[in-house]
Amino acid sequence: MPRCSLRSTFSVLCTAFAIYTLVFMLNVFTPYQRKSQVKDNLLNLTRKDVLYFDSHPTTNKVRQNISHSVDAQVDVPDDKHSHELDRKLLEDMYFKIDHKEALLFGNFRKKRGFLTIALPSVKRKNVSYLETTLESLIKHTAPSEREQVVIVIFLSDSNHTWVVERAKEIYKAFHSHVLSGFIQIVHPPHIAYPNFKYLERKFNDSMTRVAWRSKQNLDYSYLMTYSRNMSKYYLQLEDDVITIKGYLSKIKSFIGHNLSKTWLFLRFSGMGFIGVLFRSSDLPKVAEFLLVLFDESPGDLLINDLKRIKGQLKDYRSRPSLFQHLGLVSSLANKIQKIQDKDFPGYVKPKSIVWTPVSPNANADILTNMSPYKNLQPEAAYFPSSKHYFWTSDTKNGSYYRIVFKEVQNISAISIFSGNEKHPDDKLTSSTSVSVSYEVKAINGTECSNRKQIGLFENGEFHLNLTSPFLNVKCVSVDLHEDHETWVIIRDISIRTK
Structure with a gap:
């Protein structure tokens, strides 16, 4: 029986290793799909797996054409498998963002700021609070501080006519702040939402509420991905809040006080996802977490789960609160939202009404x-x-x-x-x-x-x-x-x- 020399054995091993390395490199660095293939697949995905698909170009060069967009909602078949999303395509839409295409009005700054304030906004029935929110933020951000802050307004409604009109209204009302880069108005040119009718009911929520909070999580994920490199920190707000004078200096002070501690986020309000601050370096992981588990829980519960995974053992909350909820008409259809933050300066507790002996009714x-x-x-x-x-x-x-x-x-x-x-x-x-x-x-x-x-x-x-x-x-x-x-x-x- 012939004997294998040590040199020949070594040559065989080297050859095998070289082939393995070549295959590995090809798998890693070969694109998953060509862009045209991705687009075709997204269009196919639209007809089966999404509630609607937005494919209207909104770059600065063609912004004048977006007014011709039409409102459309794709008919969804009752195929029991139609809710199974291709996660790769979903990630492509949310993680591969073309910022220039997504920006409707505004300018990118060359210098990285200190704080990005994110405001998702959708159409509410017969009312809007966005202008009040913007006026409060502008009023209480000193002119010398505005170079450090970027306010990103994400118009996430599926009604394109409404998006176009609202974008124009906001631009006209806050023209100078938009041109300076202090305010950006964003609407993604290519985004899809799952067919919410197939989501599982949890927390005894109605299917309408399940769809609403699931869409919110996807919107948060997109906003975080869009905003991840703009500033050192990222603050999540809603489009129906007000703030107080000196909010930025108070945020800086609270961050400084907690720099040595382990935290994923800090709270500047006691109301859900309002006033939650992240390091921008953590946004990719938070955005991915919200995207993967978008239909599992409300966003504020999901980030609490991620907080514990990341080693944050307790909430770090600034008091008094820096932001107050003011909206009455919720973005959830037919819901009236009356809760307010009791720790916000100026909050007045309703006076209690009690029985007195002169009352004609029994105690x-x-x-x-x-x-x-x-x-x-x-x-x-x-x-x-x-x-x-x-x-x-x-x-x-x-x-x-x-x-x-x-x-x-x-x-x-x-x-x-x-x-x-x-x-x-x-x-x-x-x-x-x-x-x-x-x-x-x-x-x-x-x-x-x-x-x-x-x-x-x-x-x-x-x-x-x-x-x-x-x-x-x-x-x-x-x-x-x-x-x-x-x-x-x-x-x-x-x-x-x-």
């Missing part, structure tokens, strides 16, 4: 799952001395308003009035019932158990007079059994007891 706690509009609280309807009423937009099937007496009562009459002269349509309908209960159990709060229905509303009012009173009543409950198209005012409740 009780008012419980409801309907949020009040501004300071028009639930108690105002039951305690007439407040001279106000309860006004709410949370008028959906399953909403309730409950009066839980401190002590059991014998009830001889009940009158409840809804709507008022200024808002006569904001009233309870005949699908709203009134019931009484003789016991209360603490189940997910306070539950008026074994309720006995005693009638329905008619023309926005409920009246009941009894010759024989209901004895030992612990709770009176008003329950909505269908969604209302309008808000509801409950202006006066009178319960006569013996």
Whole structure:
């Protein structure tokens, strides 16, 4: 049997290694696809896997043509496999950004700034808060500080006509700040969203809300990728906030105070994704995380997960808050968003309305799952001395308003009035019932158990007079059994007891 020399064995190994290295280099450095192939695949992807596909050029040279864009929404087949996205194509759209194409109005600065402020913006029903937000940021950014700050407005709505008109309006209103590079108006020329109707419901959210928050995560991912090299730090805001004087110096001070600590982000507000600051060097990883898990959780929960993965063990939050939410009409359709940051300077806590001995109604706690509009609280309807009423937009099937007496009562009459002269349509309908209960159990709060229905509303009012009173009543409950198209005012409740 012939023997192999050491030299021949070494030559064979070297040859094998050279072939392996060549194959590896070809795999690494050969482009995945030619650009034309990518574009063709994206167009194919559009018809199967996306809600809409934006392919309108928006470079400075052809900006005059974008007004001819048409609103379009692609019909999506009911193929059960059509929601399976090609992740490679999705990454191409979000990570391979042509900044010059994406920029509608504005200029790139040669010098890197200190802070990029990101403002995603979509169309809201009959209202916009963006101008107020911009005015607040401009007013409270000193002229000497504006070279350090870039405000990026991302018009992310699928309605191209709206995008074009809004871009022109903002440019006209803030012309000098746009030309200086202080403000950039951005809309991606090539972007696709998944077919949201196939997403999995989580957190007991409606499918509409799941789609809304999933799109938000994709928008955050795009904004972070677009903004990653502009400044040293990146601040996420929304298009319906205001700030305070000296916000930039306070941000710098808080960063300096926490430089030696391990953190992925710092908070300058107590409200979700508003006022969250990242190092720009961390943006690629954050953007990728949001993109990969866009349909799993709301963005603020996702970054909390990533925070722990990156070794940040606690939140570092600046107080008082530097940003306050002001929008009432949410970007989520048919949602009214009334929450505000209690740590923002100037926040006024609504005055509580309490029972007094002169009240004509018996002492009780008012419980409801309907949020009040501004300071028009639930108690105002039951305690007439407040001279106000309860006004709410949370008028959906399953909403309730409950009066839980401190002590059991014998009830001889009940009158409840809804709507008022200024808002006569904001009233309870005949699908709203009134019931009484003789016991209360603490189940997910306070539950008026074994309720006995005693009638329905008619023309926005409920009246009941009894010759024989209901004895030992612990709770009176008003329950909505269908969604209302309008808000509801409950202006006066009178319960006569013996």
